[in-house]
Each structure stands twice: as structure tokens, then as C-alpha cells.
Amino acid sequence: MGDPREPPEGTPDGGSGNEDEYRSVVFDESFVRAARIQELSARERLAGSFGRATRPKVRLGPFGTVPRQALALLLLILMAFAAAVYFGVSSPKGTSARPEGSQLxxxxxxxxxxxxxxxxxxxxxxxxxxxxxxxxxxxxxxxxxxxxxxxxxxxxxxxxxxxxxxxxxxxxxxxxxxxxxxxxxxxxxxxxxxxxxxxxxxxxxxxxxxxxxxxxxxxxxxxxxxxxxxxxxxxxxxxxxxxxxxxxxxxxxxxxxxxxxxxxxxxxxxxxxxxxxxxxxxxxxxxxxxxxxxxxxxxxxxxxxxxxxxxxxxxxxxxxxxxxxxxxxxxAALDPGNHAxxxxxxxxxxxxx
Incomplete structure (x- = not known):
């Protein structure tokens, strides 16, 4: 008995079967990671929302490939640096730089x-x-x-x-x-x-x-x-x-x-x-x-x-x-006109x- 996966007429001439038909499609690791499967809810399935099975990936320009944890850490560092610059150049209300030099x-x-x-x-x-x-x-x-x-x-x-x-x-x-x-x-x-x-x-x-x-x-x-x-x-x-x-x-x-x-x-x-x-x-x-x-x-x-x-x-x-x-x-008497x-x-x- 023949293989049930083969068509009744047999393998077409010059073809290589199902395996060869999709050989050009390469599912490498990056492709698999980039594809995010969206599991539809029961309501979406009943409503016939089958238009898209993947959720689009948000692109952030040059930071698009940076992991979200690293991006959050970078944002915190930038905020801390901005705060340090602000408080370094801004004096609190009611205070001023401490006097230096000949004050007496x-x-x-x-x-x-x-x-x-x-x-x-x-x-x-x-x-x-x-x-x-x-x-x-x-x-x-x-x-x-x-x-x-x-x-x-x-x-x-x-x-x-x-x-x-x-x-x-x-x-x-x-x-x-x-x-x-x-x-x-x-x-x-x-x-x-x-x-x-x-x-x-x-x-x-x-x-x-x-x-x-x-x-x-x-x-x-x-x-x-x-x-x-x-x-x-x-x-x-x-x-x-x-x-x-x-x-x-x-x-x-x-x-x-x-x-x-x-x-x-x-x-x-x-x-x-x-x-x-x-x-x-x-x-x-x-x-x-x-x-x-x-x-x-x-x-x-x-x-x-x-x-x-x-x-x-x-x-x-x-x-x-x-x-x-x-x-x-x-x-001695002082002369106000004597500037010496x-x-x-x-x-x-x-x-x-």
C-alpha cells in the first residue's frame, strides 16, 4: 500500500513532493522570535476577527532593537543626570552661594x-x-x-x-x-x-x-x-x-x-x-x-x-x-585735600x- 501522504496519482514528474515545494521558505530563529502570536479571545473568534494573527511590533527608531529593560534603565539614567544638572545650577529659594574672600x-x-x-x-x-x-x-x-x-x-x-x-x-x-x-x-x-x-x-x-x-x-x-x-x-x-x-x-x-x-x-x-x-x-x-x-x-x-x-x-x-x-x-591737624x-x-x- 502506498504512503497515504502521497497523492493518488503519485508524485508529479519533475517535482520533489511537499518537502521540496516549501524548501525555499526558511524559518530561522530571528524570524520566529519576531513573530508574536496573538491568541484571540472567544468573543473575537465569534465576531470573526481573523484578519490578523500577529500583533505589530512597535518601532522606536534606533532604539527599536534595544530590550525594554535596558531602555528603561537608560531613561532612568538620563532623568537622574538631568536632575543633577538642574539642582547643581539652581539654588533653592532663599539661599545663595556662600561668601568667600575679604569680607571683613x-x-x-x-x-x-x-x-x-x-x-x-x-x-x-x-x-x-x-x-x-x-x-x-x-x-x-x-x-x-x-x-x-x-x-x-x-x-x-x-x-x-x-x-x-x-x-x-x-x-x-x-x-x-x-x-x-x-x-x-x-x-x-x-x-x-x-x-x-x-x-x-x-x-x-x-x-x-x-x-x-x-x-x-x-x-x-x-x-x-x-x-x-x-x-x-x-x-x-x-x-x-x-x-x-x-x-x-x-x-x-x-x-x-x-x-x-x-x-x-x-x-x-x-x-x-x-x-x-x-x-x-x-x-x-x-x-x-x-x-x-x-x-x-x-x-x-x-x-x-x-x-x-x-x-x-x-x-x-x-x-x-x-x-x-x-x-x-x-x-595733628588733617587736611581733607591731602589724598596721600x-x-x-x-x-x-x-x-x-
Whole structure:
């Protein structure tokens, strides 16, 4: 019996049967993968939807052959890169780039004595003749309690006031800074954006309104001056406000009185009172508050008795009294038309002796 798959008449002459008839059709692997069979639902079969058995493949141009997982990953990377660029060039509302460079402006005013400088009556009690109202050290700073402002909380204001108080102690009351030349404790409070200016002021002080170290710290030349007592009398106050919505500002205005004698002088040697007024303006952003650092942006320093002819940029230069009294020439007349003299370098007259 013949093969039932063969036609009754037999295989046509010259033909090769069913096998040869479809030999030219090649179902390679890529063709099979590209063909997506769509299984029709019962409703589609009843409705006679037999027009198309495959679902068309969506083409995405050059990305058409990329697997969907890889395409999704590429899209996520592009979105992350776009976000990084956006946030890198866009500052959040209410913030700005942190200040750098020479931010502190310093005004130094020497106060020349109106008469001969005489020593205190009792070296063991040098502040006996001082007016009422002065306190010892930090008591005289009169640091207020923190209170919230429009954009800063009570806790943030309290942190700023505490940082300012500790800075004033390090820069105006500590003997290591006053007569030992130490500056590291003061520098620790300075923000990174101002540290280069601070370092330049210490290394090469000059009265150019930006690089006088005495704008940052009260200091006397240890080769010339010694403290008769570590006690410093202080009177003054602090004021809190805002420079802008992201900047807290504290202004301090204090007068410090120091009891000084000649370096190397024995106990009982003449003691002179040096008076220094410091009006300082500090600013804080929230990064400064978190780091307990500050930006000192303005310093006005009046000191006397001081000679008008000596620079105060590196050290304050007090006139020390002798038993007979020390006479110092008064300030010279200033000619406003003489532009060879810097306008900010002025000398006043110290009230009293």
C-alpha cells in the first residue's frame, strides 16, 4: 500500500513532493522570535476577527532593537543626570552661594590722651576709679536670651548668641590672645570663607581696612606689654536682627578696660588702664549655626591712650604710664585735600586722663 501522504496519482514528474515545494521558505530563529502570536479571545473568534494573527511590533527608531529593560534603565539614567544638572545650577529659594574672600572691613581709631598719662593710684586695685556699670569678663558682655526672629527660631538665635559670646571671650578676654600672641582659638570660630583673610591679617597685618589683625582680636605686643591682672572690665550690649531671610545678624558694642604694665616689670610697677571699644557685626547662615562658626563682616575699634603716629594693625600700642606721667603729642591737624593720607586713618582725643 502506498504512503497515504502521497497523492493518488503519485508524485508529479519533475517535482520533489511537499518537502521540496516549501524548501525555499526558511524559518530561522530571528524570524520566529519576531513573530508574536496573538491568541484571540472567544468573543473575537465569534465576531470573526481573523484578519490578523500577529500583533505589530512597535518601532522606536534606533532604539527599536534595544530590550525594554535596558531602555528603561537608560531613561532612568538620563532623568537622574538631568536632575543633577538642574539642582547643581539652581539654588533653592532663599539661599545663595556662600561668601568667600575679604569680607571683613576694619576701621581703627587711635585715641590720643588729652593730657599726660598717669598710673592708677592703687596697682593692687586698678579699677577702683572706674565708673559704675562695668562687669567682670563675660558678665559685662550682657548676652541676651535668645528670641525667635521672622525666619530663625529661638534655638537658632540662642546658638548664634552663644557663638558670639565665646568668640568675644576668645578674642577680647583670654590672656593667651591678649599678650601671648595666640590666634588659633579665635581662628576656630571663623568660617572657611574668611580664614584666608584671617591668616593673611595675622601673617602680614596692614591698615588697609581688610588686613588688620586687631580687627579680629585685641592683642598687645608681648615684648612691650603685660597684664597687671587677668580681670577685664566690660560694659556693652548685643542686638539681634536679620540681614535677609537666610542670614541672621548680631551686632555687638562693648567697651573693654585692661590693666597693663611694662613687660618684665616687677609687681608694684606703674599700671595703666587701656580702654578699647569694639563694635562688631556678625552674620550667620544655617550652615554657620550648625558648625558654631561666624562671619565677622565689620569691625570698628577705638583704643586709647594710643599715639596717633603708630600703626595699630598688628598690635594695639598703649601709652604706658611712668611714675611721673607720660606725655604724648596730640593728633595733628588733617587736611581733607591731602589724598596721600588714607581717609579712614583718623585719630581722636581720649576723654579724661
Amino acid at each position: 572691613t576694619v576701621s581703627l581709631v587711635a585715641l590720643s590722651p588729652a593730657s599726660a598719662v598717669r598710673p592708677v593710684a592703687d596697682p593692687a586695685n586698678p579699677f577702683a576709679a572706674l565708673a559704675a556699670g562695668y562687669g567682670d569678663g563675660t558678665i559685662g558682655l550682657n548676652t541676651p536670651a535668645g528670641a525667635s526672629t521672622e525666619h530663625f527660631s529661638r534655638v537658632e538665635v540662642s546658638k548664634a548668641l552663644d557663638t558670639v559670646q565665646r568668640y568675644l571671650v576668645a578674642s577680647s578676654l583670654a590672656p593667651t590672645a591678649l599678650v601671648q600672641g595666640a590666634t588659633a582659638d579665635v581662628r576656630a570660630f571663623v568660617t572657611p570663607g574668611e580664614q584666608a583673610q584671617f591668616d593673611a591679617s595675622v601673617a602680614q597685618p596692614v591698615d588697609d581696612r581688610h588686613h588688620a589683625v586687631t580687627g579680629w582680636v585685641v592683642r598687645f605686643d608681648p615684648a612691650q606689654v603685660a597684664l597687671a591682672t587677668d580681670t577685664v572690665k566690660v560694659i556693652g550690649a548685643m542686638r539681634v536682627d536679620e540681614a535677609d531671610s537666610g542670614t541672621l545678624q548680631i551686632t555687638t558694642d562693648h567697651t573693654f578696660v585692661y590693666a597693663l604694665r611694662q613687660a618684665g616689670a616687677p609687681a608694684g610697677a606703674p599700671v595703666t588702664l587701656e580702654t578699647v571699644r569694639r563694635e562688631l557685626t556678625f552674620q550667620f547662615d544655617r550652615i554657620d549655626l550648625g558648625a558654631a562658626q561666624l562671619r565677622l563682616v565689620d569691625a570698628v575699634v577705638q583704643a586709647g591712650p594710643e599715639p596717633c603716629t603708630t600703626s595699630m594693625a598688628g598690635f594695639l600700642q598703649p601709652v604706658l604710664a611712668t611714675p611721673q606721667g607720660t606725655q604724648v603729642p596730640g593728633p 593720607h588714607p581717609a579712614w586713618q583718623v585719630c581722636g582725643v581720649l576723654a579724661g586722663s
